[in-house]
Amino acid sequence: MTEALGEASGKVILLGEHAVVYGAPALAAGIERGARARATRCSGASALRLGGRELRAAPAEEDVARAFAALLGALPDVGPVRVEAESDLPPGGGLGSSAALGVAIARSVAALAPAPAAAAVTDAAAAWERVFHGNPSGIDTTAAARGGCFRFTRAHGATSIAPRDDLWLCVGSTGVSSSTRIMVELVARLFERKPTLAATSIAGITALVENAALAIEAGDVVGLGRLMDLNQMLLAGMFVSTEAIEALCKLAREAGALGAKITGAGGGGSVIALLPPPGGGATSNVAADRVLAAWRDAGYSGFVTRVKAGV
Ligand code: MEV
Structure with a gap:
């Protein structure tokens, strides 16, 4: 060949x-x-x-x-x-x-x-x-x-998780490119200086992740959205959030998202917003349209993606 x-x-x-x-x-x-x-x-x-x-x-x-x-x-x-x-x-x-x-x-x-x-x-x-x-x-x-x-x-x-229903997400861009290396180093320095913050953040996030895995498998999108919001608070407490990230999350929640947070290293980059499912096997989602429109009106771009049920 x-x-x-x-x-x-x-x-x-x-x-x-x-x-x-x-x-x-x-x-x-x-x-x-x-x-x-x-x-x-x-x-x-x-x-x-x-x-x-x-x-x-x-x-x-x-x-x-x-x-x-x-x-x-x-x-x-x-x-x-x-x-x-x-x-x-x-x-x-x-x-x-x-x-x-x-x-x-x-x-x-x-x-x-x-x-x-x-x-x-x-x-x-x-x-x-x-x-x-x-x-x-x-x-x-x-x-x-x-x-x-x-x-x-x-x-x-990795261990597979099978979502009970499709998860609909809007992915919004801050328009600011960020370096994962720099953000990971920033957290490492913070955790060195503040070991108690490190321990509580890691324990808190661990609990949220385990509950979120159960919520995904049970099809509890409302619960999952709340857990994402709580995760965002802990990430903000680790100084990896920015004004643009907070603005994108707030706009998404106001437009009907069930939860919103950083995805990836933060410091710029992207956020994800979880949407109520459209129901009835629909292939479009009006909640997604509302979130994308709110972001667009505020000068941010985004797209919709779906994590498929049972995969
Ligand atoms: C980057 O997508 C995710 C981080 O947790 C870094 C990593 O896991 O290597 C920030």
């Missing part, structure tokens, strides 16, 4: 970001938007084409090239490859763009190997992600690789 394709999904973290870095559980789901890659055998040095630029794996002079070199180093040697990759997720948008790219690129290159290399794909995507995020929990690459709705811990990885 001389050419192979790879795909991966973006993600939303329903509850538990940041605490998951410290071993607590979190809930996440893959979304329809994601990343794609095409790997082609070539002569000369391996290179990655991304965002209209071509980067060589050696010498790797910037983060993306370093990440590409680390990713290739974790895969079986397939010789020099040229990889073209694209993502329809905004970088720094809290929707797992870098993890989706890492998994899609690793899948495309691994598909050129003579023997199946699925386990190596996980290691390769993790090596890619470490260049950008320093101490990633692994939840973003897990969501990129498996999609669906799941509970995740660093120690035990």
Whole structure:
């Protein structure tokens, strides 16, 4: 084979970001938007084409090239490859763009190997992600690789959760790109200075996550929305919220969302707002239209996504 394709999904973290870095559980789901890659055998040095630029794996002079070199180093040697990759997720948008790219690129290159290399794909995507995020929990690459709705811990990885009903979410963008690495470091410094805050935040978020998993399986969207709001309060107490995030959450709740919070690292990026289900297997949701209109009127963009029941 001389050419192979790879795909991966973006993600939303329903509850538990940041605490998951410290071993607590979190809930996440893959979304329809994601990343794609095409790997082609070539002569000369391996290179990655991304965002209209071509980067060589050696010498790797910037983060993306370093990440590409680390990713290739974790895969079986397939010789020099040229990889073209694209993502329809905004970088720094809290929707797992870098993890989706890492998994899609690793899948495309691994598909050129003579023997199946699925386990190596996980290691390769993790090596890619470490260049950008320093101490990633692994939840973003897990969501990129498996999609669906799941509970995740660093120690035990992912366990599927089957929502009783579809979960309808609006994803709103602050329009501000944020660095997961910087936000995770900010929380680490805060937790070092304030160990009591660390312990209470992590314990509180753990309880919310466990209750939210039950609410998702029971189809209790009102309960889930409340738990998301409480999670947002704890995240704000960890200084990862911003005025734009709070504004998006407030607008969504006023427009009928059952709960709203940061998704991902915060400091900018995106929020998610949980909507009342339309009922009767409808494929559109008027509550979503109201939330998106409220965001649009205030100068923010967003889109609607659905976490499918039973998947
Ligand atoms: C980023 O999507 C989620 C964080 O919890 C970081 C991580 O888990 O690696 C903030």
